[in-house]
Amino acid sequence: MKVPIEQESMKKAVNQSFQEMGVRPGDAVLIHTGFRAFGFPGTAQQRAAQALGLWQAIQHFLTPHGSLLVPALSHEYVGYYNPVFHELATRSCVGYLAELFRTECSEKRSLCPTHSVCGWGSHLDYYLGSHQQDHSPAGPSSPYSLLRDPKEGQRSWIIFLGCSPRSNTSMHGVEELLEPDYLFDGTMDCLVIDRNDGVIHTNIKLHGFRAMEQRYDRLLTILPPKYVRTARLFMADCYALPVQQVWNYGYKALERDPWFFVQPRG
Secondary structure (H helix, E strand, C coil): CCCCCCHHHHHHHHHHHHHHCCCCCCCEEEEEECCHHHCCCCCHHHHHHHHHHHHHHHHHHHCCCCEEEEECCCCCCCECCECEEECCCCCCCCCHHHHHHHHHCCCEECCCCCCCEEEEECCHHHHHCCHHHCCCCCCCCCHHHHCCCCCCCCCEEEEEECCCCCCCCHHHHHHHHHCCCCCEEEEEEEEEECCCCCEEEEEEEEECCCCEEECHHHHHHHCCHHHCEEEEECCEEEEEEEHHHHHHHHHHHHHHCCCCCEEECC
């Protein structure tokens, strides 16, 4: 039986993997995760402790000068049937590690009914504080867009830990610049409630995709190899992509072919 990973070993592994991917302490990172890929051993309780330890090790590596951002999408829980979003109470629908970060580590959550982002560290007001100004999930005031212009001294990355770059919420921001015909499907009037129970009445466009399957992993075929950084973290494959290059190359690909990042389901 494998022994659960202790915290010092977790820190060493995170340090090594992040350094291999070119990430530095103090950087701004948007992290997508897949829990099962890590293969944490032990009981359910021990695996939960290791999952929390993973986030704590990432925080330790980045330091409080860094910005750790994690998508906390809630489109499965907020919609026409339930047009209410609460910063603290609304669950995320993007996996165990993201929900654990939201409940145990997050200091602030952006106020978007369907595509919010949680954060820890520095500059959270900058990255997360204006999302409610947009009327689409990944508009110019969203964290996904603002990471293109990180705060002074930071470099910004989209990181995939144990999951494929096929799920890349930032690419919605690229799509919103060009609005391919599959992207939007109606609008929704919604109540947004912040952690102090302040209420915002808003209207937001909804992503539709109309039976399209997202294929943002195709970025790996058009990004120059120097912009695709890889590493292993325990049993998980990891990728780090520089935010500005994701937007630059993604935009050019969509200009050439509006359906480059989607394919019909089935």
